[in-house]
Amino acid sequence: MSANETEMDNLHEKAKASEEEHIAKLDEQMHHATSPAAEAWAYGAAGWMALLAVPHLLFPRLLVLMATPETGAAPEHHPLRLTQLESFFSLHFGVLLITVALSVIISIPNASPGEPRPEALQHPLLTPLSLGLGVMSFASYHTSLKGLGALPMIAAVGSGAISLWGFWVMFFASEGRRSKKTGADKRTSAFLFGNKAAASEQKKEYRRQTSQKKYE
Structure with missing residues (x-):
């Protein structure tokens, strides 16, 4: 074994030991940062918001019945049904409550960071x-077909645009799609046109250079 190979092995072992030490420190920090009381509160808050969302999504008339005065029959100005606009906002408020409840659960710190990112x-x-x-x-788009003016279509276009933007960020704007060794984008291909910047071509070039250095 040459001196260069021995030096590379030593550097690799030092880097591995440093990485393990860093993971252990992260694990300890995350363990101390996680509060059981805060975690219990998060589950309680999420459960309450999910419970509030049920009548808005499934039983909107129940909201009217619960808001009816206790004097008996509802007066004429207090009908026992929601208008189209009230139903529209009730549905969206229920969806927002479910979304916030899921966000609270997902945002709970993990006790173990796992592999470094x-x-x-x-x-x-x-x-x-x-x-x-x-x-x-x-x-909103489904509501716009029932005739409620321009409001549902505006909400459909705005919410849809932000939603598609978010999915684009999740699937196409992540640095995790780049090779750790070459830095090439894994979504590129050399098929048909022989793209030299493709991940497969960069990997071949990386292996060729590595093998050349090994025999030098």
């Missing part, structure tokens, strides 16, 4: 809000 971390609310806005966009 070299890529940039995404926003913790990116996934639940993108999903929630997608549901709101679909519901």
Whole structure:
């Protein structure tokens, strides 16, 4: 074994030991940062918001019945049904409550960080809000077909645009799609046109250079 190979092995062992020490420190920090009381509060708050969302999504008339005065029959100005506009906002408020409840659960710190992530971390609310806005966009478009003016279509376009933007960030704007060794984008291909910047071509070039250095 040459001196260069021995030196490379020593550097690799030092880097591995340093990485293990860093993971252990992160594990200890996350363990101390996680509060059982805060975690219990998060589950309680999420459960309460989910409970509030049920009548808004499934039983909107129940809200009217609960808001009826206790004097008996409701007066004429207090009908026992929601208008189209009230139903529209009730549905969207229910979806928002479910989205916030999921966000609270997802944002609970993990007790173990697991493997380190070299890529940039995404926003913790990116996934639940993108999903929630997608549901709101679909519901708004469906409501616009029933004739409620321009409001549902505006809500459908706005919520849909933000939702699609969020999904684009999740699937296409992540640094995790780049090779750790070559830095090439894994979504590129050399098929048909022989793209030299493709991940497969960069990997071949990396292996060729590595093998040349080994025999030098």
